[in-house]
Amino acid sequence: xxxxxxxxxxxxxxxxxxxxxxxxxxxxxxxxxxxxxxxxxxxxxxxxxxxxxxxxxxxxxxxxxxxxxxxxxxxxxxxxxxxxxxxxxxxxxxxxxxxxxxxxxxxxxxxxxxxxxxxxxxxxxxxxxxxxxxxxxxxxxxxxxxxxxxxxxxxxxxxxxxxxxxxxxxxxxxxxxxxxxxxxxxxxxxxxxxxxxxxxxxxxxxxxxxxxxxxxxxxxxxxxxxxxxxxxxxxxxxxxxxxxxxxxxxxxxxxxxxxxxxxxxxxxxxxxxxxxxxxxxxxxxxxxxxxxxxxxxxxxxxxxxxxxxxxxxxxxxxxxxxxxxxxxxxxxxxxxxxxxxxxxxxxxxxxxxxxxxxxxxxxxxxxxxxxxxxxxxxxxxxxxxxxxxxxxxxxxxxxxxxxxxxxxxxxxxxxxxxxxxxxxxxxxxxxxxxxxxxxxxxxxxxxxxxxxxxxxxxxxxxxxxxxxxxxxxxxxxxxxxxxxxxxxxxxxxxxxxxxxxxxxxxxxxxxxxxxxxxxxxxxxxxxxxxxx
Numbered sequence: 295x296x297x298x299x300x301x302x303x304x305x306x307x308x309x310x311x312x313x314x315x316x317x318x319x320x321x322x323x324x325x326x327x328x329x330x331x332x333x334x335x336x337x338x339x340x341x342x343x344x345x346x347x348x349x350x351x352x353x354x355x356x357x358x359x360x361x362x363x364x365x366x367x368x369x370x371x372x373x374x375x376x377x378x379x380x381x382x383x384x385x386x387x388x389x390x391x392x393x394x395x396x397x398x399x400x401x402x403x404x405x406x407x408x409x410x411x412x413x414x415x416x417x418x419x420x421x422x423x424x425x426x427x428x429x430x431x432x433x434x435x436x437x438x439x440x441x442x443x444x445x446x447x448x449x450x451x452x453x454x455x456x457x458x459x460x461x462x463x464x465x466x467x468x469x470x471x472x473x474x475x476x477x478x479x480x481x482x483x484x485x486x487x488x489x490x491x492x493x494x495x496x497x498x499x500x501x502x503x504x505x506x507x508x509x510x511x512x513x514x515x516x517x518x519x520x521x522x523x524x525x526x527x528x529x530x531x532x533x534x535x536x537x538x539x540x541x542x543x544x545x546x547x548x549x550x551x552x553x554x555x556x557x558x559x560x561x562x563x564x565x566x567x568x569x570x571x572x573x574x575x576x577x578x579x580x581x582x583x584x585x586x587x588x589x590x591x592x593x594x595x596x597x598x599x600x601x602x603x604x605x606x607x608x609x610x611x612x613x614x615x616x617x618x619x620x621x622x623x624x625x626x627x628x629x630x631x632x633x634x635x636x637x638x639x640x641x642x643x644x645x646x647x648x649x650x651x652x653x654x655x656x657x658x659x660x661x662x663x664x665x666x667x668x669x670x671x672x673x674x675x676x677x678x679x680x681x682x683x684x685x686x687x688x689x690x691x692x693x694x695x696x697x698x699x700x701x702x703x704x705x706x707x708x709x710x711x712x713x714x715x716x717x718x719x720x721x722x723x724x725x726x727x728x729x730x731x732x733x734x735x736x737x738x739x740x741x742x743x744x745x746x747x748x749x750x751x752x753x754x755x756x757x758x759x760x761x762x763x764x765x766x767x768x769x770x771x772x773x774x775x776x777x778x779x780x781x782x783x784x785x786x787x788x789x790x791x792x793x794x795x796x797x798x799x800x801x802x803x804x805x806x807x808x809x810x811x812x813x814x815x816x817x818x819x820x821x822x823x824x825x826x
Contacts, residue, residue: 304678306793307685307777311361314689314732315354318696323351325700346704354696361688369687371640372780373680376443377673378644380680380788382651383447384672385665389658391618392448399452418456422522423515425449426470430511432630433474437481437736439773440640441629442468443784444647448622450789454541458522459532460789461799465518468785469774469800473514476770476811477507484736488765491744492758499759499825506763506814513810517803533795540790554658556614563657564610564617567624571599581635594631598624618654625650682783689778690732699732715756719764719815722747726768727808734779736769759826760818767811775804 327345366373386392429445432438450463478485480497489498525532532538575596582589602624609616628646632638638646648669655665693699726743733739744765751761773779775797786796818826 304682304685307682307689310777311358311685311688311692314692315358315696318351318692318698319353321351321696321698321701323349323697323701324704325349325697326704346700349697351697351701352695354692357695358688358692361691362685364691365687365689366684368691369684369780372440372784373684375440375640375644376676376680376780376784376787378648379444379447380676381669381672382647383444384675385651385655385660385668386618386622387447388660388668389615389618389654391615391654391658392451392622394613394615395619418522418526419519421452421456422462422466422518425466426515426518427511429467429470430474430477430507430514433471433476433481434478434507435474435480435634437475437478437484438471438633439475439781440784441633441643442471443781443788444643446785446788450541451544453522454538457526457529459525459529459534459538460541460791461532461534461796462518462522462525464785464789464791465514465521468782469514469518470511472770472773473510473807474507475773476767476807477503477510478766478770479503479507484740484769485762485766487736488740488744488762491740492748492762494758494762499763499823502818502823502826503763506767509810509814510807513807533799534791537790537792554614556610556617556657557659559659560610560614560617560657563621563653564606567621567653568599568603568606571595571602575599581631583631583635594635598627598631614658618657621650621653621657676787678787680784680787682787686778686780686783693732715819716816718751718756719760719819720812722761723764723768723812723815726765727772730769730772731776732778734773734776734781739769740765757818757826760815763818764815767808767815771804771807771811774800 324346327342327347329342429438429442432441445467446464449466450460453459453463453466475481475484479500480486485497485503489495529535575598578595579593580591581594583592583594602620606617606620606624609620625646629638629643632642632646636642651669652665655668656662660668690699693702726739729739729743744762747761747765748758751758774782776782777793783793786793817823
């Protein structure tokens with residue numbers, strides 16, 4: 295067994311494409327009629343109930359090779375996002391600012407170990423808990439997903455520095471965000487759309503959804519702490535122990551990094567960024583931040599401008615590393631503001647991190663030419679992950695062009711007939727989990743399934759909220775294993791974790807979450823819960 299060679303992610307995805315192509319020869323073709331419906335100001339194509347009709351299937355042959363090209367077309371935003379993030383963080387890593395910050399942070403952490411509370415709880419455990427709660431809230435409130443690709447490059451060095459492995463770094467941000475995504479309370483991309491298509495009040499049923507989010511987040515934290523403790527005790531128990539050698543080498547080398555004083559270039563960047571923030575503070579004084587359907591005007595940019603003038607100036611006087619870390623903090627704050635207040639997506643987020651990378655390179659004294667060369671080196675380093683994303687996009691294209699994706703949807707929906715409330719919920723939940731493997735987009739899946747499942751719920755006397763909750767769980771858990779997810783492939787690419795190894799590691803926990811999700815679907819069926 296030890297000599298079994300794990301296939302490359304490229305190979306795995308291509309095999310899936312081949313299997314889908316074979317299916318187009320045997321699965322009958324079918325289509326649903328669709329109509330345009332406006333949900334929260336956005337026009338979406340939704341399935342018309344009882345409109346399924348047979349059509350001729352279109353067997354796929356040479357198209358499996360064209361699917362690579364068309365997959366690139368469809369997933370182009372994610373691919374470019376990955377390349378830009380990879381290039382930006384390559385520049386940031388070249389300044390060694392994050393590494394210096396981690397070393398400083400760990401030195402302060404050691405001092406906290408003298409306090410009784412931190413000695414009992416464990417300072418490392420407290421860090422993991424707080425970080426995972428934060429990212430789980432991000433997933434639950436505004437549907438953080440693609441953004442985690444950028445944070446993996448930050449938390450893996452932190453995890454390595456604390457004596458863990460790259461997997462712990464991924465669990466801290468990526469798993470936490472997607473568990474929060476599954477237990478969403480305000481996620482507009484899944485919960486908001488699904489409730490809108492179901493005719494339910496936006497973000498209703500909050501109380502029970504909060505209970506679900508809390509339970510799932512606690513389980514994810516407990517799993518991460520258990521694995522982290524195991525790796526801490528026996529580092530060789532990590533399945534990434536050998537592969538993490540590059541991460542460990544980098545972190546160990548950075549412990550010896552000398553603190554670099556700020557130069558004229560640092561102060562020029564400080565002045566330029568301050569000027570931009572002052573402009574934003576004047577022209578965008580108030581930002582409408584929407585969370586859970588509640589909108590409030592907040593003077594965020596004035597606060598950022600004042601904060602950066604003070605913190606940025608202080609950090610620039612201290613060292614160029616400190617100043618670059620203040621730029622990174624500002625970037626994260628602008629990211630949150632952009633997503634919640636201005637509906638930013640991958641283009642705006644990628645541009646923000648690119649600007650951060652360029653500012654970091656210039657601040658450190660690299661100059662434009664070296665900064666550009668570093669950016670290109672980062673793009674080259676992450677290119678394989680970007681290529682896999684393009685290939686994975688071809689899976690759905692093969693199913694759609696073969697005219698069998700609606701047939702698959704129709705077939706599994708028929709399995710719900712005569713199953714009773716509990717059985718029907720279970721079948722709905724199973725359908726959503728299986729569909730998520732081939733259709734990772736929550737918005738697209740909601741448009742496909744919710745209109746039919748909501749009407750079926752009415753027929754059997756089941757609350758539409760329970761149907762939405764089944765969709766919500768089914769859309770979330772399998773995100774961390776589906777090879778069609780550009781986000782997962784991007785995260786694993788940055789972390790340098792082979793997909794096959796990740797799948798083998800995480801699948802037991804995913805199956806556990808799926809079971810817990812089903813149990814959480816039962817109380818609203820038998821109990822009178824507000825909003826359900």
